Amino acid sequence: MTFSPELEARFEKFLAKYPADRKRSAVIPMLIYGQDEVGAITDELINEVAKRTGATPLQVTEVVGFYSMLHRKPQGKYHVQVCTNISCLLVGGAELWEQACKKTGLGHKETSKDGLISLEEVECMGACSWAPAVQVNYDFYHDVTPEQLDKLIDGLAAGKKPEQIAEVTKVSC
Amino acid sequence: MLYNQPNPLEVKVLSRRFTLPNSQSIETYLANDGYKALEKALGMTQDQIIDEVKASGLRGRGGAGFPTGLKWSFVPRQSPKPKYIVVNADESEPGTCKDRLLIEYDPHQLIEGVIIAGQAVGAEQGYIYIRGEYRYLIDVMDRAIDEAYARGVLGDNVMGSGRKFHLASHSGAGAYECGEESALLESFEGKRGNPRIRPPFPAVAGCYQSPTILNNVETFCAVPAIFLNGGAYFAGLGSPKNGGTRLFCLSGHVNKPGVYELPMGFNLMRMINEVGGGVRGGKKLKAVIPGGSSCPVLKADECDIAMDYDSVAAAKSMLGSGGVVVMDEDTCMVNAALRIMKFYAHESCGWCIPCREGTTWLKKLLTRFHEGMGQRSDIVLIGDLSKNMLGRTFCPLGDAAAMPTIAFVEKFKDEFEAHLDGKPCPYEKSNRMVAA
Known part of the structure; x- marks a missing residue:
């Protein structure tokens, strides 16, 4: 299996x-960064990670099933994650999630037909004091209102990159 | 820019560099006392380092509050095995968002604390296990580690001392369970994050079955201040047996939610009213979760307490990870209990049956209750089921799910009763539940 030179360099650094x-320690970092490039945890990726870390494919497969961020099927290009855990729930996280479902027509862990947007109701993402919070892929959005979420999703659906959507600001970079 | 405005009542020790320009860079760090504590520690013996940490009264900031110096002293330094330092940056206790800031704004403070811990036990390798969701912090940490290598702070000759210390980041991939130390180590070794039986504790058989110091980010970040100003100084900042300051994460129904660094022992009501600007919308306070979702809830009239490990324990809750979740009079406590249980049912790793089954059944029971289909006998059943989980699992996740549930049922029995006989939830506005 071939990866981009950047990912190859990263894997080398991990190992x-x-x-x-103790190369097996690199299994999880390799899986998550590999998934970012490949789009999902494929059998090929599992075999490659196993080969390079000295683990068996079965050992790698059982790891994939444990972690919520590792997935066997591709998600959307923009994976919109809405937190509804206690701190977010108290200040509108549930309403935000409902709005996200309504706006996209998607449910929990569903992906749009064009593969652009997927939706997930997630557990605490560590933005409790700036709730309700949303993550698009790895970017955080704090204090999100339903109106802002609408504009974010509209922008993504129109083919804009998250940073081009002026109404909402990423807080992490 | 900080995510929330600072408050004049804060005592900034760990967060004192947060607002400096380029606070992430080693230049800023070096210009502001950076790596001076390490320089001091390099001139001390291992016993002296551990004694200084003991004198500081520093207790683990991950939640358990175990005295840090004592934990370090458990590492068998004479063991022929290599020693490891592992940082728990798998911050995922609901209500907690402080480690994020410590890494984002001052990654070198963490690196310095870790190297000092390495000197205390003769470790030459450290790892920082960062939750997968904090991808941008892995980049921040990697940049800081590269800077530290370039300046000779990390490497084969730490600040010219002739001693080695190497450090690397490590990404998780989404699992609350991996915040528990033994599960974290399993995960670090490339396995499913199931907990290990303890003893042996990580101090004796941790990373790769070798002696390991494993602490929370904030715990390591407190270490430089201890060596810069002395253990006694740090101890004096807090309350008796609770040294220093801590980063409290105020969330929920307060006017000014945010992360604030306050002395240990700071009064909880003052924290809500004077730091958090009081309850939102002029409403009355109903309850507070004082230290993240696994800590038993406190009723409003139980909140006039000092926020340190011993005082909160005396109030039959826990200081936990510093996540203070404030709930106003319109909050449905059945709903709050249910949402928290959904979380634990989702995150239970399934290794121990009392936790796997207990959280799932409690979720079902609480869902039924909240939907108005509960029976009076369910109130007793919820309590019984929770009590039967306590102490019967490898790791504390089972307890973390059971303890808050017991408190919700005992302290807010009237609210549970108000949901009986098919009556709709009396708190319509917070009645929104979401299928997970």
Whole structure:
């Protein structure tokens, strides 16, 4: 399996972090960064990670099933994650989630037909004091109102990149 | 720019560099006392380092509040095995968002704390396990680590001392369970994040079954201040047996939610009213979760307490991870209990049956209750089921799910009763529940 030169360099760096007989430690970092490039955890990716870390494909597969951010099927190009855990719930997280479903016509862990947007109701993402919070892929949005979420989704659907959508500001970069 | 405005009541020790320009950079760090604590520690013996941390009264900021110096002293330094330092940056306790800021604004403070911990036990390698959702912080951390290598702070000759210390970041991939130390280590080794039986504790058999110091981000971040100003100084900032300050994360129904650094022992009501600007919309306070979702809820009249480990424990709750979740008079406590249980049912790793089954059944029971189909006997059943989970699991996730539920049922029995006999939830506005 071939990866981009950037990902190859990253994998090499990962494998160098751990003692020579402990390469299996690189399994999870390789899976999550690999997934970002490949689009999902494919059998091919599992075999490749297994080969490079000295784990068996089965050992890698059982890891994939455990972690909520690893998925076997591709998600949307923009994976919109709405937190409804307690701190977000108290200040409108549930309403925000309902709005996200209504706006996109999607439900929990569903992806739009064009593969552009997918939706997930997620657990605490660590933005409790700036709730309700949304993450699009790895970018955080704080204190999100339903109106802002609408504009964010409209912008993404119109083919804009998140940073081009002026009405909402990413807080992490 | 900070995510929330600072408050004049704050005592800024760990967060004192947050507002400096380019606070992430090693130049800013070096110009503001950076790596001076390490310089001091490099001139001290291992015993002296551990004694200084003991004298500081620093207790683990991840939630359990175990004395840090004592934890470090458990590492068998004579062991022929390599020693490891592992940072728990898998911050995922609902209500908690402080480690994010400590890494985002001052990554070198964390690096310095970790290297000092390494000196205390003769470790030459450290790892920072960062939750997968905090991808941008992995980049921040990697840049800071590269800077530290370039300046000779990390590497084969730490600040010219002839000692080695290497450090690397490590990405998780989404699992609350991996915030528990033994599950974190399993996950770090490339496995499913199931907890290990303890003892042996990580101090003896941790990372790769070797002696390991494993602490929360904030715990390590407190270390430089201890060596810069002395353990006694740090101890004096807090209350007895609760040294220092801590980053409290105020969330929920307050006017000014945010992360604030306050002395240990700061009064909870003052925190809500004077730091958090009081309850939103002039409403009355109903309840507070004092330290993240696993801590038993406090009723409004129980909130006049000092926020340190011992005082909150005396009020039969926990200081936990510093996540203070404020709930106003219109909050449905059945709904709050249900949402928290949905979280634990989702996050239970399934390793121990009392937790796997207990959280699932509690979720079902609470859902039924909140939908108005509960029976009076369910109130007792919820309490019984929770009590039967306590202490019967490898890791504290089972307890973390059971303890708040017991408190919700005991303290707000009237609200549970108000949901009986098919009556609609009396708190219509907060009645919104979402299928997960």
